Amino acid sequence: MIAHTGRAGAAEDTGDVGDAEVIRRSLEEPDAFALLFDRYAPEIHRYAIRRLGDSLADDVVADTFLAAFQRRDRYDLTRPDARPWLYGIAGNLIGRHRRVEIRSYRALARTGADEVAESYADRVDARVSASAVQKDLAGALAGLSAGDREVLLLVAWADLTYDEVAEAVGIPVGTVRSRLHRARRKTRAALGGADPTATEEERHG
Amino acid sequence: MDELSALREMRAQAPEADADRLGPARERLMAAARTAPAGTASGRRRLRPGRPGFPRSGDRGRIVPAGMNRGRIALAGMAGLAAALALVAVQVAPTGPPGGGDGAPATPTVAARYAETAVVLERAALVAESRPVAATPRPDQWQYRRYVTVQPNGDGEVQEHEEWLRYDGRKNAGYDLDGAFRIQDVPPDPGDDDLSPEKYAERLRRLPTDPDELLAHVTGDRHWIDLPREDPGGAEPSDARAFRVLSVYLGQRAVMPPELEAAIYRALARIPGVAVELGVRDAAGRAGLGVFHRPAGEERERRYLVLEPDTFRYLGSRTVWLRDEVIGGEVAFPAGSAYVTAELASTIVDRPGQRS
Numbered sequence: 001m002i003a004h005t006g007r008a009g010a011a012e013d014t015g016d017v018g019d020a021e022v023i024r025r026s027l028e029e030p031d032a033f034a035l036l037f038d039r040y041a042p043e044i045h046r047y048a049i050r051r052l053g054d055s056l057a058d059d060v061v062a063d064t065f066l067a068a069f070q071r072r073d074r075y076d077l078t079r080p081d082a083r084p085w086l087y088g089i090a091g092n093l094i095g096r097h098r099r100v101e102i103r104s105y106r107a108l109a110r111t112g113a114d115e116v117a118e119s120y121a122d123r124v125d126a127r128v129s130a131s132a133v134q135k136d137l138a139g140a141l142a143g144l145s146a147g148d149r150e151v152l153l154l155v156a157w158a159d160l161t162y163d164e165v166a167e168a169v170g171i172p173v174g175t176v177r178s179r180l181h182r183a184r185r186k187t188r189a190a191l192g193g194a195d196p197t198a199t200e201e202e203r204h205g
Numbered sequence: 206m207d208e209l210s211a212l213r214e215m216r217a218q219a220p221e222a223d224a225d226r227l228g229p230a231r232e233r234l235m236a237a238a239r240t241a242p243a244g245t246a247s248g249r250r251r252l253r254p255g256r257p258g259f260p261r262s263g264d265r266g267r268i269v270p271a272g273m274n275r276g277r278i279a280l281a282g283m284a285g286l287a288a289a290l291a292l293v294a295v296q297v298a299p300t301g302p303p304g305g306g307d308g309a310p311a312t313p314t315v316a317a318r319y320a321e322t323a324v325v326l327e328r329a330a331l332v333a334e335s336r337p338v339a340a341t342p343r344p345d346q347w348q349y350r351r352y353v354t355v356q357p358n359g360d361g362e363v364q365e366h367e368e369w370l371r372y373d374g375r376k377n378a379g380y381d382l383d384g385a386f387r388i389q390d391v392p393p394d395p396g397d398d399d400l401s402p403e404k405y406a407e408r409l410r411r412l413p414t415d416p417d418e419l420l421a422h423v424t425g426d427r428h429w430i431d432l433p434r435e436d437p438g439g440a441e442p443s444d445a446r447a448f449r450v451l452s453v454y455l456g457q458r459a460v461m462p463p464e465l466e467a468a469i470y471r472a473l474a475r476i477p478g479v480a481v482e483l484g485v486r487d488a489a490g491r492a493g494l495g496v497f498h499r500p501a502g503e504e505r506e507r508r509y510l511v512l513e514p515d516t517f518r519y520l521g522s523r524t525v526w527l528r529d530e531v532i533g534g535e536v537a538f539p540a541g542s543a544y545v546t547a548e549l550a551s552t553i554v555d556r557p558g559q560r561s
Contacts, residue, residue: 026238030237030238030239030241031235031238031239033234033238034231034234034235034238037227037230037231037234038231041222041227041230041231042221042222042223042227043221045221045222045226045227045230046219046220046221046222049216049219049220050215050216050219057222058226058229058230061222061227061230062229062230062233062234065230065231065233065234066233066234066237069234069237069238069241070237076531114216116216116219117216117218117219120218120219120220123220133211134211134214134215137208137211137212137215138215140208143387152212153212155209156209156212156213157212157213157216170537184208184209185391186389187208187212188207188208189377189389189390189391190389191208191211192390
């Protein structure tokens with residue numbers, strides 16, 4: 001018999017129990033909520049790092065799961081996947097550090113040095129000096145409204161679908177589309193001439 | 206490489222945390238779980254509506270997407286105004302919206318008052334017909350817009366926005382958070398469901414100016430521009446769609462032919478469920494005529510176009526939640542929440558950065 005090698009200290013995740021069922025169970029057995037932590041904390045931690053840097057990510061993750069745990073009785077149990085819900089809570093907490101986030105984008109846009117990448121560079125082989133494209137991207141991110149940026153990054157960095165973003169942020173999916181559209185348009189414009197058609201037309205215009 | 210792919214590569218080397226790193230956070234959760242009484246969950250506390258730091262987009266539902274612009278249309282030109290005003294005797298119905306029903310009042314503490322829809326909208330049409338035809342802007346001129354929004358999260362914060370859009374839609378400009386003024390190219394985007402001011406002008410010129418023909422046109426329009434593939438509202442009732450599409454057109458005042466504007470008001474009056482409430486305020490606190498559409502089925506939220514009572518100038522919009530909106534099992538916006546906008550300035554200028 002091969003021993004099951006789960007993550008250290010993790011409750012065993014059989015994988016076939018849906019998130020909603022885990023949450024329902026946790027109403028009776030609060031410990032069961034740990035399963036959700038083990039499923040999603042690693043990726044939410046990474047998402048927090050990408051937006052705020054290494055030093056704030058631990059607190060964001062801890063607060064996300066504490067908040068989720070405390071309001072688990074209000075979770076819509078018809079939604080089998082809790083990932084959007086958790087990203088929504090995490091995004092709300094990340095939003096409290098908006099100045100930190102914006103500052104890093106601005107600094108990156110101005111100097112090419114990414115303090116966020118530097119914050120985890122000692123743990124991975126990360127490139128900390130940004131390309132020209134990344135500088136422009138950072139400038140665009142700094143200029144977006146908080147709501148547009150949230151939608152854009154949930155799609156780009158958390159790989160949420162439109163429907164999931166709608167669920168996470170608490171807006172209609174049509175609003176997700178229009179926000180994402182606007183954010184992409186501004187980002188594309190910041191990349192300057194990334195669209196060859198635009199350059200062509202501009203020259204003749 | 207498109208911007209989304211480039212963005213996906215940004216900070217892509219950020220590592221996923223391992224169990225050691227996550228240990229303290231997990232322990233905090235488990236400590237809370239240990240002290241939580243089994244069988245009940247804590248915190249029935251209702252969430253604050255909305256989320257501070259996450260402004261809702263200003264184009265919720267895309268009812269009024271872009272600037273409600275008057276452009277070069279003068280506010281004057283009201284030669285026929287006095288005559289038009291004399292026609293009107295606004296009737297006040299203190300008991301509720303036309304048709305009755307169970308919709309919650311928009312302002313819970315004050316009984317809403319309603320105007321006689323047909324009378325008000327005919328008056329609006331007469332005023333609109335008397336407006337002068339605006340000069341056509343040059344493609345290299347800019348549409349300047351300043352507006353404010355109030356999010357439905359209950360904090361009441363008024364956010365001000367300022368933007369310049371070139372008439373041909375190829376560039377936009379504004380101040381970024383640093384306070385630096387930026388002019389950006391707007392590459393052509395076939396997937397865009399918004400139009401440049403110039404394209405709006407073309408589109409409006411093609412619309413019928415007979416109210417019945419106009420209504421038939423917008424009722425049959427799958428979308429307010431020709432991009433049905435993005436239309437999420439395939440099941441949208443035709444009356445609701447007609448109101449929405451006409452609202453969008455009404456927002457394009459910088460490029461609005463007067464006879465079309467008149468036709469829009471007369472077409473609105475023909476849509477079942479359209480009504481006018483008095484004293485609806487925009488985000489700048491200005492009270493006006495709130496034109497809204499009441500659907501045949503359940504009314505979850507009500508969107509008012511707020512018009513200045515004399516000139517019928519568009520002041521802003523007010524969207525009121527009539528019922529709690531529950532998203533993901535939580536009350537995101539309780540009944541009574543409101544998303545409110547107000548147009549403060551809108552004009553055509555020669556250069557970006559100019560305000561008049």
